[in-house]
Amino acid sequence: MKFDKRAGDILVWAFLLSAPFWLPMIGSYVELGTRVVIYALAAMALNFLLGYTGVLSFGHAAYFGLGAYGTALTIKYVYPSTPLGMLVGIVLGTLAAAVIGPMIARLRGVYFAMCTIAFGQVFYFIAFQWFSLTGGDDGVSAWHRMPLDFGFTTLDILNDNKAFYYFVVAIFGICAAAMAFLLRSPFGRTLLAIRENERRARFLGIPVDWHIWMSWVVSCFFVSIAGTLFALMNDFVDPRALRWDQSGNFVIMAVLGGMRSFWGPLIGSAIFLVLQDYISSETENWMSFIGLFFVLVVLFFPRGVLGIIRRKATS
Amino acid sequence: MSLLQVKNVSKHFGSLIAVNDISMTVAPGELRAIIGPNGAGKTTFFNLITGFFTPTSGNIFFEDQDVTDLLPARRVWRGMARTFQVTEVFPELSVRENLRIAVEVAAGLRLRPWLSEADNGNIQSRVSELIDMGGLGGKADRQVGELAHGDQRSCEIMMALALKPRLLLLDEPTAGMGDQETYEITQLIRRLHKDSKLTIVLIEHDMRVVFHLADRIMVLDQGKFLADGTPPEIAANKAVQTAYLGQAA
Numbered sequence: 435m436k437f438d439k440r441a442g443d444i445l446v447w448a449f450l451l452s453a454p455f456w457l458p459m460i461g462s463y464v465e466l467g468t469r470v471v472i473y474a475l476a477a478m479a480l481n482f483l484l485g486y487t488g489v490l491s492f493g494h495a496a497y498f499g500l501g502a503y504g505t506a507l508t509i510k511y512v513y514p515s516t517p518l519g520m521l522v523g524i525v526l527g528t529l530a531a532a533v534i535g536p537m538i539a540r541l542r543g544v545y546f547a548m549c550t551i552a553f554g555q556v557f558y559f560i561a562f563q564w565f566s567l568t569g570g571d572d573g574v575s576a577w578h579r580m581p582l583d584f585g586f587t588t589l590d591i592l593n594d595n596k597a598f599y600y601f602v603v604a605i606f607g608i609c610a611a612a613m614a615f616l617l618r619s620p621f622g623r624t625l626l627a628i629r630e631n632e633r634r635a636r637f638l639g640i641p642v643d644w645h646i647w648m649s650w651v652v653s654c655f656f657v658s659i660a661g662t663l664f665a666l667m668n669d670f671v672d673p674r675a676l677r678w679d680q681s682g683n684f685v686i687m688a689v690l691g692g693m694r695s696f697w698g699p700l701i702g703s704a705i706f707l708v709l710q711d712y713i714s715s716e717t718e719n720w721m722s723f724i725g726l727f728f729v730l731v732v733l734f735f736p737r738g739v740l741g742i743i744r745r746k747a748t749s
Numbered sequence: 750m751s752l753l754q755v756k757n758v759s760k761h762f763g764s765l766i767a768v769n770d771i772s773m774t775v776a777p778g779e780l781r782a783i784i785g786p787n788g789a790g791k792t793t794f795f796n797l798i799t800g801f802f803t804p805t806s807g808n809i810f811f812e813d814q815d816v817t818d819l820l821p822a823r824r825v826w827r828g829m830a831r832t833f834q835v836t837e838v839f840p841e842l843s844v845r846e847n848l849r850i851a852v853e854v855a856a857g858l859r860l861r862p863w864l865s866e867a868d869n870g871n872i873q874s875r876v877s878e879l880i881d882m883g884g885l886g887g888k889a890d891r892q893v894g895e896l897a898h899g900d901q902r903s904c905e906i907m908m909a910l911a912l913k914p915r916l917l918l919l920d921e922p923t924a925g926m927g928d929q930e931t932y933e934i935t936q937l938i939r940r941l942h943k944d945s946k947l948t949i950v951l952i953e954h955d956m957r958v959v960f961h962l963a964d965r966i967m968v969l970d971q972g973k974f975l976a977d978g979t980p981p982e983i984a985a986n987k988a989v990q991t992a993y994l995g996q997a998a
Contacts (some may be wrong), residue, residue, distance in 0.1 A: 620853040620861045627850045630839035634905075637799065637837070638854050639825030639912060645859075 446697050450603055454596045464595045465667075466711055470704045471599075471606050472663045477687035477699030479656030482613055484685070485693035486622070487649040488629030492547045492681050493554030497527040497654040499676020500557060501661025503568065506671045510577035516591070517582070520662040527658025530557070532651050539647040542632075551678050561673040573672025591666075602663050609656050614696060616652065625649050657684075686728055692738025701740050750813070752777045752948050753916055758797055758807030760790075767793040769972040770807070775916070780942045780949045782959045785969035786992060791952045792834060794969065795920055798950070799831045800824045811916070830914035834921045834952075836901045840894030844885050844904050847893055848876045851911035875911070883907040884933070899930030906937065917941070919951040923958055931955060938962060960984070968992070 453467040480494050504523030509515070512522075538549045561568045568574060582589040582601070591598040616622050624645050627635040636642050665671045674680065683706065691702025706724060713720035735742050753775040760768040768790045775781050783791050796802045798809060800821040808817045816824055839847050852875050853859060858868065880889045883903040888896055893904055902922065909917055922938060923931040935958050941947045942962070953959045959966060959980075966983045968975040970992040976983060983989055 616862055619863055620858045623846070623850045623853065624859050626842065626846075627839055630841055631837055633833070634837040634839060634908075636821050637825060637831055637833075638851050638908065639822045640854055640859060641820070641822045 442697065446700065447607075450606075454599050462708075462711075464599050466707065468595070468599045468602050468667055470700075470707050471602050472660055472667060473683070473687060473707060474700040474703035475606050475609055475663070476657050476660035477684050477691070477703050478610065478613065478696075479653050479660060480684045481688040481693050481699045482617075482656065483649055483653040484688055485695075485698070486617055486629060487625040487646060487653075488632075489646055489649070490543075490547045490685070491550040491650070491653070492678065492685065493550030493552075494654065494657045494684050495676045495678065495680035496554035496557040497531050497658045498661035498664065498680065498684075499561065499671070499673075500527040500530050501658030502665035502671040502675045503561060503574065504658075505662040505665040506574040506577060507567070509580065510574060514577075514580050516580045516666065519579075520659075520666075523662035523665070524655065524658050527661060528651060528655045531654030531658075535647040535650045539643045539650060551681070554676065554678055554681055558673055558677050561676060568673070571673065573670055575670050578669040579666040598667070602667070605659065605663060609659055610696075613652075613656065617696075621645075621648075686724070690728055690731055690738055692740035692744075694737055695740040695744060698738050698740040702738065705739065750777070751775060751810075752779075752812060753798070753950070754810040754813075755794075755798065756808045756810070758794075758804040758809065760793055760797055760802060761805045766972050768797065768804075771969065771974050773967055773977075775948060775950060777915075777948055778946050780938075780951070780962055780964045782963035782966045783950065783952045783969065784954075784956075784959055784966060785975070788971065789969040790972040791969055792920060793972075795831070795918060795950075795952060799829060799918055825912060825914075828913075828915035829918065830909035830912040830916075831918040832902070832905045832909055832920060832922065834924055836898070836905050838893045838901055838905050838908070841892055843890050844880065844893055844896070844900075845876060845889045847904055848879050848907055848911055849873075851908040852876055852879070855912045879907045879911055882910070883937070897930075899926055899933060902926070902930075902934060903937065906934075910941070915948060917947055917949045919949065921952050921954060923953065923955050931958065935961060 450471065454464045457464055457467050476494065476498055480491060483489050483491055501523035504526035505519035508522040509519040534553050538546055538553070541549055562570055579592055581592050589597050589601065591601045624635065624640050627638065627640060628642055628645060632642055661675065664675060687702035687706050688699040689702070690705055691700065692698030709724055709727065710720055713723050731738065751774045755771065755773040757770050757772055758768060759766065759770050771794060783794065785791050793802065797804045800819055803818055808815055810816065811824070811827055811829060814827070816827065839850065849872060852872050856872065858864065864872070880886060883906065885900060885903060885907070888900060893901055896904070906919070906922070919938070923934050926934065938949065938951070939962060942949055963980055965978065966980055967977045968983060968989050975992055976986045976989050978986070
């Protein structure tokens with residue numbers, strides 16, 4: 435039996451759209467769903483680079499965090515508007531990635547990964563040290579997301595947690611569609627070419643470094659959108675949002691779920707956060723359980739959880 | 750006019766001189782073979798022409814333009830395409846996808862986020878054409894990595910052809926192949942040369958293939974130029990015989 439991709443898409447959307455109704459029934463809560471979707475967007479953005487271009491970044495938290503700080507600072511100090519805050523966050527994250535990109539796009543493998551960590555930590559320390567602007571370790575608090583005013587109607591994403599969930603899912607949907615669209619384009623196929631065989635790609639006339647830079651900027655654009663949503667969800671942001679272990683979480687989610695599958699990182703995000711939610715209420719050492727689970731998946735199912743399902747379905 | 754002109758190129762790796770002061774001129778429509786014993790510097794010489802390495806000294810002209818310092822991708826844009834000694838394809842993609850990428854890049858569409866119906870149709874028909882030409886009809890939707898070595902090589906050559914090159918460089922096209930596969934690849938190269946009038950430079954170990962195909966042969970030995978001439982001239986050349994068979998012969 436051949437695995438039907440469309441059926442997979444429908445299943446994913448059925449789950450996402452109905453989540454607020456069944457989450458409370460199974461003893462969970464809507465905010466957990468919101469968190470899963472936001473992290474899923476970050477992990478999928480990372481996977482655009484990791485799974486589809488073959489380049490591992492360990493510094494995506496920086497652009498996630500810049501998105502978050504941009505949103506928080508704009509809403510707190512400039513003008514209390516959710517869309518404006520998001521716009522500033524996205525521009526900030528993407529711009530930083532675009533500027534840093536040329537310095538790392540020539541590097542490969544572990545050198546690329548190390549440099550992304552290094553640049554990521556630069557932003558972490560700026561957020562940590564620039565107390566007058568960012569509040570340092572205390573973070574940016576005493577602000578909150580604003581209801582969305584569409585003119586004819588308002589969506590109260592501030593007080594209605596279901597409304598906020600659907601707002602996040604809508605943004606997630608647009609981003610996922612945009613990424614899927616790009617991956618099916620000639621440009622997307624050049625990225626697959628680079629992942630599959632960089633030497634062949636170069637000798638087909640693809641300027642590889644330049645395409646890696648573009649893939650990096652696209653990936654960081656989407657991760658900074660996730661960052662803005664993260665700030666809005668918490669009505670708060672602190673330097674942990676852009677620390678290296680946050681980058682590591684994105685990588686774990688992508689690999690756990692399956693980095694060769696489009697929806698893999700979503701599954702990874704759900705597993706990671708649900709495990710975290712349940713285990714952390716029992717023990718402080720929840721990370722060691724997730725770590726163990728991660729090691730088992732990597733050892734026995736290198737294509738991730740969705741990779742297993744897909745193999746079962748195709749065989 | 751020459752299509753490719755290599756003037757006195759050398760390549761040093763530390764104290765090793767891999768290619769020592771070699772010149773070569775290839776006329777349009779010619780099929781030139783480069784032969785030589787192991788370690789003669791053939792592949793290094795190839796890599797200098799295609800931009801994989803830049804020469805320590807000397808110059809390379811393609812269609813009378815100096816391309817010595819151009820990046821590989823830019824040489825491809827000028828009309829040079831190559832294959833590798835160890836087949837370089839996109840193993841986890843299908844034959845069709847492999848060729849499609851090459852066709853899209855050749856059509857200058859590599860940055861397009863979407864395609865018009867017309868573009869899409871043109872690309873697909875060009876891909877089908879290449880699949881037929883390479884004899885890959887029944888295997889177009891299989892992953893290239895799963896195919897037999899000969900089919901992978903054929904796919905690689907078709908990807909190079911998708912670029913519509915004016916100069917095709919083949920590094921040991923029959924390396925590691927059985928008799929039947931060698932025969933098929935040889936026939937393919939012959940068709941490209943005779944029917945499409947494509948200029949081809951190839952490195953080859955299999956002397957039957959070389960003497961069957963080549964218009965001219967250049968012989969290298971230990972990084973140095975040894976001889977250049979038509980197949981009968983090379984076959985009769987004493988220096989070449991010595992290099993291949995050793996002093997005793």
